Amino acid sequence: MPKPQQPQLLAALLGWCLPGLGHISLGQKRRGKYILLGAMCLIIGGILIGGIDAVDHKNDFLWFLAQAGAGPVVILIDICTQNFVSSLPVDEKASLVGLSHVNEIGTLFIAMAGLMNIVMMLDVLYREPGDDIDRKLIRREGDR
Numbered sequence: 714m715p716k717p718q719q720p721q722l723l724a725a726l727l728g729w730c731l732p733g734l735g736h737i738s739l740g741q742k743r744r745g746k747y748i749l750l751g752a753m754c755l756i757i758g759g760i761l762i763g764g765i766d767a768v769d770h771k772n773d774f775l776w777f778l779a780q781a782g783a784g785p786v787v788i789l790i791d792i793c794t795q796n797f798v799s800s801l802p803v804d805e806k807a808s809l810v811g812l813s814h815v816n817e818i819g820t821l822f823i824a825m826a827g828l829m830n831i832v833m834m835l836d837v838l839y840r841e842p843g844d845d846i847d848r849k850l851i852r853r854e855g856d857r
Contacts, residue, residue, distance in 0.1 A: 763819015782827030
């Protein structure tokens with residue numbers, strides 16, 4: 714019976730700091746780049762669609778819990794929201810924030826990035842270092 718491997722805690726922590734970095738640290742560069750690209754597209758798309766206040770821990774705390782899975786990038790966006798947007802008068806704030814359902818769609822995009830990153834952190838916990846997609850394809854071609 715094979716011995717269970719130790720969890721890659723440092724890789725999971727790196728994956729939270731920047732989505733995909735945990736996989737890159739284990740030598741899975743291609744997978745890590747795809748994760749980084751997917752998470753950043755969702756985060757940037759959510760901000761562009763829903764406005765900067767799509768991340769707001771005071772008004773949408775449960776959504777923020779899901780969004781925080783994407784790491785410090787989302788926390789930095791929330792700090793910007795609280796310090797720069799929340800203190801503005803209503804007429805100036807209206808040009809910076811998303812309204813109604815558009816804001817909700819942006820919030821959902823960023824929450825999906827956070828939840829996806831949590832799944833990727835769980836994935837990297839028990840990954841074999843250096844087990845990249847490219848290497849598997851090269852091995853399969855060599856078998857022919």
